Amino acid sequence: MKIGQLAQETGVSVRSLRYYEQQGLISPLRQANGYRDYSPLTVHTVDTIKLYLNLGLSTEQIAGFLTCVLRNKEAFCTEILPIYERKLTEIEAQIQQLNQIRGNLLDRIAAVQSERAEEDTNKE
Amino acid sequence: MKIGQLAQETGVSVRSLRYYEQQGLISPLRQANGYRDYSPLTVHTVDTIKLYLNLGLSTEQIAGFLTCVLRNKEAFCTEILPIYERKLTEIEAQIQQLNQIRGNLLDRIAAVQSERAEEDTNKE
DNA sequence: CTTGACTCTGACATTGATGTCAGCCTTTAT
DNA sequence: ATAAAGGCTGACATCAATGTCAGAGTCAAG
Known part of the structure; x- marks a missing residue:
């Protein structure tokens, strides 16, 4: 074809x-x-x-x-398991890094919102 | 400087x-x-x-x-919160995608290992 | 005055699968 | 025979921050 x-x-x-x-x-x-x-x-x-x-x-x-x-x-191909495991480690490292960033973002969002709430309180 | x-x-x-x-x-x-x-x-x-x-x-x-x-x-800068939130959404989507891949990798690793165990059993 | 340490600009490389285009050839349908 | 559709190769673009190099100017210390 x-x-x-x-x-x-x-x-x-x-x-x-x-x-x-x-x-x-x-x-x-x-x-x-x-x-x-x-x-x-x-x-x-x-x-x-x-x-x-x-x-x-x-x-x-x-x-x-x-x-x-x-x-x-797949089980017969000895090359593949190490590749899977390396990839898994890599993926988990990426997830951890993203989770770190996610936590930082959540912190900052919360900080902004609480600061704003405080300003609003002062205004009222 | x-x-x-x-x-x-x-x-x-x-x-x-x-x-x-x-x-x-x-x-x-x-x-x-x-x-x-x-x-x-x-x-x-x-x-x-x-x-x-x-x-x-x-x-x-x-x-x-x-x-x-x-x-x-930061709280005074109205542009920043939407950016944070967009980034957060983006990060969470990436985490989800990576978790999906992680699950697939774990499945395949388990499959390979169980197939090998079976072969070993047959050999014994 | 020379040498070495900095600075400047501009440019190319990196990463990897894919999109897209140009210029050309082949096949198919009209 | 012609035009459209599809195939071929080769090349550049993408994304984004950073590394690195070349060629040239500047400055400080000897």
């Missing part, structure tokens, strides 16, 4: 499909006219790529285990 | 001080030789900028209320 059809079936833009290829995630054949020629199985591959991108993994990380995952169950 | 000294006193790089100026956050005078000439009060201004940057606000947002905040109490 051609790239436009694959894009339509996967919901991924033509631009992104070409990018995934550049990152080594998919390797379509070429027709005589130079057009990319995708196997129908590529739909599943792209769905898998989407899944890992949604977990926050980079195309580079995905490239590291995609071939294995497409052939086996 | 010159830019190097201000950088040292505030812990902000020379590069960033010039950037803040470009964004309209600080407007130093110029000496006859073209060197920036900062008032000692600018140390406080830069500390204030750092504070808001740490809350995740952009220089553009900070520019919108910095003058007011430097002259008055």
